[in-house]
Amino acid sequence: MKMAGKTVLITGSTDGVGRYVAARLAAAGANVLIHGRDRARAKTLADEIRGQGHVEPIFYPADLSSLAGARQLAAAVLAGHQRLDVFISNAGIGSRSLGSGRQTSADGHELRFAVNYLSGFLLAHLLLPLLKASAPSRIVNVASLGQHPLDFDDVMLTKGYNGNRAYARSKLAQIMFTIDLAQELEGSDVTVNALHPATYMNTTMVREGGITPISTVEQGGEAILHLAAGDDVAGKSGLFFNGMQQAQANPQAYDASARKRLRALSLELTGLSAC
Ligand SMILES: NC(=O)c1ccc[n+]([C@@H]2O[C@H](COP(=O)([O-])OP(=O)(O)OC[C@H]3O[C@@H](n4cnc5c(N)ncnc54)[C@H](OP(=O)(O)O)[C@@H]3O)[C@@H](O)[C@H]2O)c1
Numbered sequence: 633m634k635m636a637g638k639t640v641l642i643t644g645s646t647d648g649v650g651r652y653v654a655a656r657l658a659a660a661g662a663n664v665l666i667h668g669r670d671r672a673r674a675k676t677l678a679d680e681i682r683g684q685g686h687v688e689p690i691f692y693p694a695d696l697s698s699l700a701g702a703r704q705l706a707a708a709v710l711a712g713h714q715r716l717d718v719f720i721s722n723a724g725i726g727s728r729s730l731g732s733g734r735q736t737s738a739d740g741h742e743l744r745f746a747v748n749y750l751s752g753f754l755l756a757h758l759l760l761p762l763l764k765a766s767a768p769s770r771i772v773n774v775a776s777l778g779q780h781p782l783d784f785d786d787v788m789l790t791k792g793y794n795g796n797r798a799y800a801r802s803k804l805a806q807i808m809f810t811i812d813l814a815q816e817l818e819g820s821d822v823t824v825n826a827l828h829p830a831t832y833m834n835t836t837m838v839r840e841g842g843i844t845p846i847s848t849v850e851q852g853g854e855a856i857l858h859l860a861a862g863d864d865v866a867g868k869s870g871l872f873f874n875g876m877q878q879a880q881a882n883p884q885a886y887d888a889s890a891r892k893r894l895r896a897l898s899l900e901l902t903g904l905s906a907c
Contacts, residue, residue, distance in 0.1 A: 633861045636661030639716050639766075640860065641709055643696065643755070644723025645689075646673040648835035649774070652853035653720065653860070654689060655681060660861075664689040665709060667723065696723050696751035698738030699902055706758035715766040718860050719759055721752035721806070722774040726837030727795035734793035741901065742788040744795075748802035753809055754902040760822070767821035768866070771813070772859045777828040777874060779804035779882040784893050805894060807872050807881045812891045814870025823869035829855045830875060851875070 635657055645654040646668030658664045658681045666674055666689045674691040682688040690712070694705035709716065725747050737746035756771055763769045780800035789798050810826040817824060829852030832838050834845035855875045859865055872881040884890050899905035 633717075633770075633863060633866065635861050637663070638718065639663045639665065639713055640718040640720065641665040641667065641692075641716060641759070642720040642722055643667045643705075643752070646670045646677065648837065649829055649833055649849045649852045649856065650720070650722040651677055652849045653722070653856050656853060656857055657860070658686040658689055659684065661687070663687055665692055665713070666690070667692045667694060667705060669693060669695050695738075696747050697743060699746075699751065699754055700738070702751040702754045703758065706755050709759065710762055713762070716759060716762045716769065717766050718770045718772065719756065719763060720772045720774065720856060720860055721755065722772075722856070723751070724748045724774070724802075724837070725799075726841050727778075727799040728841045729837055732795055734789060734798070736788075739901075742790075742798060744798040744802040745788065745805065748799070749805040749809070750898060750901060752806065753898045754904065756809075756813065756824075757902075757904055763822050764820055769822050770860060771810075771822065771824040772856060773806045773810050773824065773826040774829060774856060775806040775810075775826040775872070776800070776803040777831065779807065779885075781882060781884040782808075782890065782894065784890075784897075787897065804882050804884060807885045808891045808894050809898070810872070811870045811885055812895050817869065823865075823867065825859050825865065825869060825871045825873065826881075827855055827859055827873040828875065828879075829853070 640662050644650040645666040654664050654666050695701040735743040778800040807826045813824045830847035833847045833849050833852045
């Protein structure tokens, strides 16, 4: 897909792999909508892109640890743009971001589930009318190889909290959502795929976790760009990729009844079921 003139929203692009992807898309001539909470880092990125002679990205600040933040972001994008060709749901927190104990979102949901999964679920649904109107268009969910089955009796991990498990559940939830949404979008020319970008890239969340990086943001960024713009994945939907290669996710992702339960819960938690 030629990216010149395309409009792309990438959440979590003030830092890490999202920042790299935003800069690469801007260099390819896309109108990039960048997002995060940190205005100073967003300004540095915007200045850098403008300084290189590319279209300056527009910054949309929003805190995705609240569903109101996700709604506010979607409303701003819908109000400001006639089209949206690609939505990359990338913002996330690691297993030990903000400490090792259990934390909750503004809405009282387990924080990793809220930031890494539920806000992206809500954003995708709110942006769907614009994505459909701009078809062929794409959604890319930046998930992980770190996946753990959801326990529907304790989705919010109130018992025996563990940061790695919380992170891995939120990442599997993204993949389950990807498969589910792809089925819903069949025939719409809007595709949705998920990926593990690369293992332990040198980013803030990896460093915060005390882990020694073993990949670069360039490696993971190229894998995200592949799903966002690659010609070979045009029309493909509901797939999980490990880097550049299609891969199998955790078996729960292929359990239709588990996906149905997650979907019902997510619609209820986000208030979308009332719409
Ligand atoms: N790093 C890896 O090796 C690796 C491996 C597999 C998957 N991933 C996935 O790749 C994605 C990007 O990770 P990264 O390593 O690039 O992380 P990062 O460098 O820590 O960047 C995270 C981004 O998410 C934003 N963010 C975090 N919490 C937010 C919140 N509450 N509201 C709004 N924005 C928020 C941050 O923006 P502000 O700070 O401005 O809010 C930042 O732009 C994540 O989904 C992660 O799970 C990473």
